[in-house]
Amino acid sequence: MRNDLDFAWPREGLRRVPYEIYTRDDIYAEERGRIFMGATWNYLCLEIELPYPGDYRASFVGDVPVVVTRGRDGAFHAFENRCLHRGATLCLKPGNGAALSCVYHNWSYDLTGKLTGVAFQKGVNGKGGMPPEFSIADRRIRPLRVESFAGLVFGTFSDVTPPIETYLGPEIAARIRRVMAKPIRLMGGVSQYLHSNWKIYADNLRDSYHASLLHLFYTTFKLNRLSQQGGIIVGGDGGNHVSYSKMLTDRQSADYDAADIRAQQDGFSLADPSLLKGRDEFGDGITLQILTVFPGFVLHQIQNSLAVRQILPKGLGETELNWTYFGFEDDDAAMKTIRLKQTNLVGPGGYVSMEDGAVVGFVQRALPGAAGDASIVEMGGAGATSQDTRVTEAAVRGFWQTYRERMGI
Numbered sequence: 001m002r003n004d005l006d007f008a009w010p011r012e013g014l015r016r017v018p019y020e021i022y023t024r025d026d027i028y029a030e031e032r033g034r035i036f037m038g039a040t041w042n043y044l045c046l047e048i049e050l051p052y053p054g055d056y057r058a059s060f061v062g063d064v065p066v067v068v069t070r071g072r073d074g075a076f077h078a079f080e081n082r083c084l085h086r087g088a089t090l091c092l093k094p095g096n097g098a099a100l101s102c103v104y105h106n107w108s109y110d111l112t113g114k115l116t117g118v119a120f121q122k123g124v125n126g127k128g129g130m131p132p133e134f135s136i137a138d139r140r141i142r143p144l145r146v147e148s149f150a151g152l153v154f155g156t157f158s159d160v161t162p163p164i165e166t167y168l169g170p171e172i173a174a175r176i177r178r179v180m181a182k183p184i185r186l187m188g189g190v191s192q193y194l195h196s197n198w199k200i201y202a203d204n205l206r207d208s209y210h211a212s213l214l215h216l217f218y219t220t221f222k223l224n225r226l227s228q229q230g231g232i233i234v235g236g237d238g239g240n241h242v243s244y245s246k247m248l249t250d251r252q253s254a255d256y257d258a259a260d261i262r263a264q265q266d267g268f269s270l271a272d273p274s275l276l277k278g279r280d281e282f283g284d285g286i287t288l289q290i291l292t293v294f295p296g297f298v299l300h301q302i303q304n305s306l307a308v309r310q311i312l313p314k315g316l317g318e319t320e321l322n323w324t325y326f327g328f329e330d331d332d333a334a335m336k337t338i339r340l341k342q343t344n345l346v347g348p349g350g351y352v353s354m355e356d357g358a359v360v361g362f363v364q365r366a367l368p369g370a371a372g373d374a375s376i377v378e379m380g381g382a383g384a385t386s387q388d389t390r391v392t393e394a395a396v397r398g399f400w401q402t403y404r405e406r407m408g409i
């Protein structure tokens with residue numbers, strides 16, 4: 001079927017993803033308006049990254065630069081990170097103050113993005129300056145609506161985006177609350193560049209099929225079992241998801257210890273098995289929860305490693321991935337050590353996450369010549385609804401369902 005983008009999705013629907021979706025410049029440009037600046041909630045930062053009134057920092061919505069601030073009253077605000085004068089980036093680094101001043105010609109703004117001052121507005125010695133009819137009143141940088149949910153700050157450019165909790169859907173909201181249950185403590189963060197279109201990574205996150213196949217750390221140390229309890233929750237209007245599993249229940253922990261002995265016989269074992277000795281801190285035995293919110297937010301719990309990730313397109317074939325690691329304020333010393341150790345599992349060089357960064361590049365690298373072809377997304381059937389198995393691509397289909405709806409293709 002044709003549409004205004006002249007994009008023909010294959011007849012098989014969600015069971016196919018045409019490779020052209022990753023390679024067309026016009027699609028990339030339209031994603032900015034229809035998705036990122038459209039009726040979506042985009043993760044901006046953690047509340048705790050702006051703890052005091054007057055704090056501000058730069059962030060992005062897709063590839064659109066924005067500033068996030070905490071006003072004098074403690075409320076969060078966001079607006080485009082582009083000076084009204086000649087378009088310079090306004091906020092270059094995090095800071096605190098009553099105003100933001102542009103480095104180029106010193107126009108200044110309050111914490112809601114309202115213009116408050118123009119340098120040499122009346123000229124010097126009666127000469128030059130802005131024309132008398134130029135008024136700074138009622139000039140403001142385009143704002144975003146901002147809502148916080150469980151310590152996460154989201155922004156939207158659209159007036160019609162439903163409240164964040166409605167947008168998340170009840171299952172996803174509950175799974176965010178499960179992790180963000182008490183005051184958090186920032187541990188740090190990293191940023192990495194993925195050499196792929198942003199959607200290849202968004203798709204990879206929802207692809208629970210690859211976990212025990214691509215990630216050799218799990219298979220080498222016999223940590224991943226097909227018998228693990230787990231499943232996929234597809235939430236929101238399809239684009240949000242949770243993949244979860246239980247790896248170290250008491251019984252499976254015994255299995256793990258036995259497996260560790262076998263692994264040693266095979267010549268492979270962890271010199272320091274304490275890496276994976278964590279705590280069941282949420283009391284439900286779930287040791288892995290990967291959660292996404294369309295279009296570019298991720299919250300993960302991998303054992304006791306907790307982090308949020310922000311997916312930012314940087315052109316058709318490049319993506320920035322920002323990781324922010326955290327624990328809880330009431331972590332004891334042993335828990336702090338566990339979290340630090342388990343941070344080795346994730347991030348750009350993580351024992352588990354490293355391959356995701358590589359494999360999305362492998363897909364991107366193979367795209368030339370693929371126009372007209374499509375990938376096969378049939379594991380677990382053709383549906384895009386929750387399943388109690390992870391041997392499925394249901395959440396991948398959910399992503400594409402939402403994507404197509406918003407893009408009108």
Ligand code: FES
Pocket residue numbers: 083084085086087088102103104105106107
């Ligand atoms: S571009 Fe910002 S003050 Fe000129």
Ligand SMILES: [Fe+2]
Pocket residue numbers: 204210211214215355356
């Ligand atoms: Fe992965």
